[in-house]
Amino acid sequence: MAIAPSERSAHLEQFVVTAKQMRAIESRVFQAGMPVAALMEKVAGLITQRLLEQWPDRTTGFGIIVGPGHNGGDALVVARELHFRGYGVKVLCPLLSKLKDLTDSHAHYAVSLGIPFVAATDDLADCDVLLDGLFGFGLTRSLTNDLAALVNTINQWSIPVISIDIASGLHTDTGEVLGTAVRASQTLCLGLWKRAFLQEVALDWLGEAELVDFGLPLADIQAVIGEPQEVRITDQAMIAALPLPRAANTHKYKQGHLLVIAGSQQYPGAAIMTALAARASGVGMLTVAVPATLQPLVSAQVPDALVLRLPENDAGVMTHLPDAVDGSRYTAIAFGPGVTPNAVDVARRVMESDRPLVIDADGLNILASDLGLDGLANRSDPAILTPHLGEFRRLFPDIDAGDRIEQVRTAAQRCGAIVLLKGARVAIADPQSGHVWLNPSSTSALARGGSGDILTGLLGGLLAQGTLRGTSPTTITQNAVWWHAQAGRYAARDRTELGVDAITLANTLIPALQWKLALP
Numbered sequence: 001m002a003i004a005p006s007e008r009s010a011h012l013e014q015f016v017v018t019a020k021q022m023r024a025i026e027s028r029v030f031q032a033g034m035p036v037a038a039l040m041e042k043v044a045g046l047i048t049q050r051l052l053e054q055w056p057d058r059t060t061g062f063g064i065i066v067g068p069g070h071n072g073g074d075a076l077v078v079a080r081e082l083h084f085r086g087y088g089v090k091v092l093c094p095l096l097s098k099l100k101d102l103t104d105s106h107a108h109y110a111v112s113l114g115i116p117f118v119a120a121t122d123d124l125a126d127c128d129v130l131l132d133g134l135f136g137f138g139l140t141r142s143l144t145n146d147l148a149a150l151v152n153t154i155n156q157w158s159i160p161v162i163s164i165d166i167a168s169g170l171h172t173d174t175g176e177v178l179g180t181a182v183r184a185s186q187t188l189c190l191g192l193w194k195r196a197f198l199q200e201v202a203l204d205w206l207g208e209a210e211l212v213d214f215g216l217p218l219a220d221i222q223a224v225i226g227e228p229q230e231v232r233i234t235d236q237a238m239i240a241a242l243p244l245p246r247a248a249n250t251h252k253y254k255q256g257h258l259l260v261i262a263g264s265q266q267y268p269g270a271a272i273m274t275a276l277a278a279r280a281s282g283v284g285m286l287t288v289a290v291p292a293t294l295q296p297l298v299s300a301q302v303p304d305a306l307v308l309r310l311p312e313n314d315a316g317v318m319t320h321l322p323d324a325v326d327g328s329r330y331t332a333i334a335f336g337p338g339v340t341p342n343a344v345d346v347a348r349r350v351m352e353s354d355r356p357l358v359i360d361a362d363g364l365n366i367l368a369s370d371l372g373l374d375g376l377a378n379r380s381d382p383a384i385l386t387p388h389l390g391e392f393r394r395l396f397p398d399i400d401a402g403d404r405i406e407q408v409r410t411a412a413q414r415c416g417a418i419v420l421l422k423g424a425r426v427a428i429a430d431p432q433s434g435h436v437w438l439n440p441s442s443t444s445a446l447a448r449g450g451s452g453d454i455l456t457g458l459l460g461g462l463l464a465q466g467t468l469r470g471t472s473p474t475t476i477t478q479n480a481v482w483w484h485a486q487a488g489r490y491a492a493r494d495r496t497e498l499g500v501d502a503i504t505l506a507n508t509l510i511p512a513l514q515w516k517l518a519l520p
């Protein structure tokens, strides 16, 4: 049965593949009868179309860099099409004697058409645009010698580089640079998102990334991927997961009651920022527990929250949760921002509660240094840990094998909690299934103090609401990460990456949601 184009696109956007999976999908398509050369024509036609849209002026000169495999074949077909349309085209093919058959055929044809093949990298220095068809997902070894020199030279120029499928030199799965890699301004990822696009280490090389759908059948994709172990977070899935619409006859207690435990005399702002973000989540009831002396300050900033006064020591650190603070009254608890590493007794009580729990910042440091992780696996309700890389290393000092995606998966399985590893590409791992969700779209504007407190408050507020709606805790966690990133992007559009302080971010959560909901 045919599916609508928008539905197909939403499906495709969620898949993440390794080079091995991509090759297996491609083999099925070829075995079913699709000729390799026909697929290459189709792919190259779509790439050409993108280039024509971006550079409609036929005086644009293109430099086409061609490698030995089918990535180079794609590039040669594009060169031919640009040549036919009247653009100036020059080809640099450093491994001319090692071309795969199909690529070799296209090279011969290009020569017969009079397309110039140049010998030296510097012959491309006067081009307006470079097309990188050196290597795609077939790269197996590091770039060395002349190839490395070629790549390093073009990286020093200020000519825009469009990479076909992946920036040449990056490992398709881990995103690592193998020797050296092309610094693309834009990458046209073919067919399905390769794993490298979700790896932080690759981001500086990939530039703006776009998926080019060339019609791989969903049945073949699904047959190879099976139950996806790694999933890209998409707008469509996240909009569906929001606690919207609300039931017409709801009341505040049905919209969740979040308890935020945060702040100290040293870090009063952490409590305020966490509370402001929790409020923006739409949670029905918000209680904020802070060291007693902070209560007037927090109440003034978040007058709609109930502010509990906790006993504190001389340093303004909360000492314990009095019996009157009854965890069972709350739908969820968010603990940790600004509490200092000394709030150990409070952390212990929080861990003992049976509520869905977010643990962040100093809460994580207390787990690492005092309480350990053993209490997490036996909790009846989920715990979500939200470390940045430094906190992650302190919590899981012996997890260093593999890439970030593998590390976060191992961490979750080991401790029995959902682990959300912060960074430019947030990764969320489920302890039971080992599934990892990856957030593809964010902004460097979020690399800033206080941004984590906003995520914790937002996640806590969504956890309180989503728990009552029966949304799975991993979906709620994705929802918070996505919303937080979208708010950062939306705020940065107006204010640049420099202008997204934590309070602005909290205040942008609702406008950003309106922006996303209004998009088709």
Ligand SMILES: NC(=O)C1=CN([C@@H]2O[C@H](COP(=O)(O)OP(=O)(O)OC[C@H]3O[C@@H](n4cnc5c(N)ncnc54)[C@H](O)[C@@H]3O)[C@@H](O)[C@H]2O)[C@H](O)CC1
Residues within 6 Å of the ligand: 022, 026, 039, 040, 043, 067, 068, 069, 070, 071, 072, 073, 074, 100, 134, 135, 136, 137, 138, 139, 140, 141, 142, 143, 144, 147, 164, 165, 190, 191
């Ligand atoms: N996915 C699809 O359905 C389609 C993909 N297309 C394009 O084809 C490439 C993948 O092609 P492949 O030939 O398998 O690999 P590469 O082009 O990446 O090149 C592999 C080639 O290079 C040799 N090699 C590997 N590493 C090195 C090195 N460090 N130095 C020298 N040589 C190296 C290796 O031995 C191979 O010979 C994909 O990315 C798409 O662009 C199709 O065109 C359309 C369908």
Ligand SMILES: [K+]
Residues within 6 Å of the ligand: 071, 132, 133, 134, 135, 136, 163, 164, 165, 166, 167, 168
């Ligand atoms: K490439």
